Amino acid sequence: MKEKANILVLGTSGAGKSTLINTVIGQEVAEVGKGKHVTEKMQSYESPDLNFRLIDSRGFEYSAVNTRKAVKDMQKWLKDGLRDKKPRIHMLWFCVDATSQRFTKQMVATLETVKKAWKDVPIIVVLTKSFFPAEDEDNIKMVQDTFLKFAKKTGMPTAIIPVLAQAPKGHEIVPRGIEKLIETTEDNLDDAIRDAEEAVRKYDLKYKRIKSQILTVGAATSGAVVGAVPIDFPDAVILTPLETLLITQISKIYQLDQDDDYTKKVISRIVETGTVSMVAKAAINKLKMTPGIVNIAADVLNAVIAGAIVFAIGESSSIIMEKVYLGEIEKQSLDWIDSIIDGKMGGIVKKVTEIITNKKTNLSVKSIIHELVKSN
Ligand SMILES: Nc1nc2c(ncn2[C@@H]2O[C@H](COP(=O)(O)OP(=O)(O)OP(=O)(O)O)[C@@H](O)[C@H]2O)c(=O)[nH]1
Ligand SMILES: [Mg+2]
Known part of the structure; x- marks a missing residue:
């Protein structure tokens, strides 16, 4: 019946x-x-x-x-x-x-x-x-x-x-x-x-997205990020433990099997791409050369950059994990992960540049992340 x-x-x-x-x-x-x-x-x-x-x-x-x-x-x-x-x-x-x-x-x-x-x-x-x-x-x-x-x-x-x-x-x-x-x-x-x-399907995805974003904002504004400065970009590896934790937590929100080989590969690929990505480096170099940036204290700028990177990683992870969760992926290659991260990273650094150039007062990791959440 x-x-x-x-x-x-x-x-x-x-x-x-x-x-x-x-x-x-x-x-x-x-x-x-x-x-x-x-x-x-x-x-x-x-x-x-x-x-x-x-x-x-x-x-x-x-x-x-x-x-x-x-x-x-x-x-x-x-x-x-x-x-x-x-x-x-x-x-x-x-x-x-x-x-x-x-x-x-x-x-x-x-x-x-x-x-x-x-x-x-x-x-x-x-x-x-x-x-x-x-x-x-x-x-x-x-x-x-x-x-x-x-x-x-x-x-x-x-x-x-x-x-x-x-x-x-x-x-x-x-x-x-x-x-x-x-x-x-x-x-x-x-x-x-x-x-x-x-x-029900939409609600489930929205709920997962929000939960991931809460974790992402928490990680991006955490003392660990602020404390990771000064950060010279090639040494962004300092962020790796925090990022790995964040990505793992997000993968749990999407109910991915932690013992599964594919899940492990996805997580390490995000960490790799997210910390050493050429796109990220290029975008950050551009950001550092933006007119007006020189007026900002180096440690504040570095903290903001570190926060923005973590934010971009968290947001990309959520998109990536959602695809894995829905089975919307090709399993042979992990290149699709790179393009999602590169896209997000580029977009976020661009947005941060905009925020910094438009508003030079009260610059802090918190206010930047807040702006990023709003514009997302
Ligand atoms: N003659 C007649 N009376 C109705 C009809 N529908 C409701 N009533 C009368 O309106 C009054 C309220 O009806 P209820 O069905 O208890 O209304 P309710 O919306 O369930 O009210 P609450 O549970 O208090 O929110 C009662 O006295 C019903 O007898 C109807 O179709 N015909
Ligand atoms: Mg009634």
């Missing part, structure tokens, strides 16, 4: 999330309240007839504090799903109370915050409590307009569906829209599952 998709049901407090879930599931599974804040915890519900599970959530807007907590919880759910720490979310149902006839900038902002870790997660907007079909058109337009006007990072919803989950007592009005909601959801599930797969 196919694995069920997971749908996170969001919306303001009392919008009718739990009522909707009960109707879709076909049983009174989720607790429903009367304008009170009923659903405290997130819980998931399923039916053998559906290819998706519904996860009920705590509503927004009950109070500012609660909203913040609810948003944080949901943001975390989505993110943990991308990291396979929690069930993966494939779609959002965003419930908007049609009787309130308002869908605000604030609601879009809240939604965007929830989606931060995965901004392209598909959304279906459910216009709950759509008692009157005559109002559908206006309500749909209101939601569309608000998205168009205020959604900065979020695209348009996959669909906007008016739903009445439960007939009001003593009225002729009958439930509607549930079939269409289920059908639209099921029709979009395959795409949603594929997109989630891709989002």
Whole structure:
């Protein structure tokens, strides 16, 4: 049997999330309240007839504090799903109370915050409590307009569906829209599952990149680098132990097998190229001859150069290890490693030259690395 998709049901407090879930599931599974804040915890519900599970959530807007907590919880759910720490979310149902006839900038902002870790997660907007079909058109337009006007990072919803989950007592009005909601959801599930797969892959790479960068910045600004001066470039070997450690740590982030011969070869090639690279030497010589550089104290300049080299090595390692991790490499030759390092090294030295020439005050390894991170 196919694995069920997971749908996170969001919306303001009392919008009718739990009522909707009960109707879709076909049983009174989720607790429903009367304008009170009923659903405290997130819980998931399923039916053998559906290819998706519904996860009920705590509503927004009950109070500012609660909203913040609810948003944080949901943001975390989505993110943990991308990291396979929690069930993966494939779609959002965003419930908007049609009787309130308002869908605000604030609601879009809240939604965007929830989606931060995965901004392209598909959304279906459910216009709950759509008692009157005559109002559908206006309500749909209101939601569309608000998205168009205020959604900065979020695209348009996959669909906007008016739903009445439960007939009001003593009225002729009958439930509607549930079939269409289920059908639209099921029709979009395959795409949603594929997109989630891709989002998980991207998130994993981004996470690894960030972790590597944190290590790289730490190494580039460490006392060991600053203390490695004066460094005459041919003697850059002084940096080797620090670089080897950094590269090894980065290879661990990319889960490379430390006992594997290929991993060992890759690591030593990065150290070799990174410390004795002709490109690096040429770039640094050029940097040292840049007009204005003479005004900088030799030890500061050397520390900055050493920091920039370590930074370039760390950043290249991350790119290189990512390729190894993804298997996007040719194993016969290691020349591809050199071109990545040379490219990075050249780019970074150029950037450092720019920074130094534009800003001659307060030059330090920290400020340079900070600028490099920003421009990267
Ligand atoms: N008649 C009718 N009432 C509805 C419908 N949907 C929600 N309600 C009513 O609206 C109120 C709130 O509904 P809930 O389903 O508890 O709303 P919720 O979004 O889960 O609320 P919280 O869990 O507090 O965030 C209840 O009194 C429901 O009976 C509907 O389709 N028809
Ligand atoms: Mg509820």
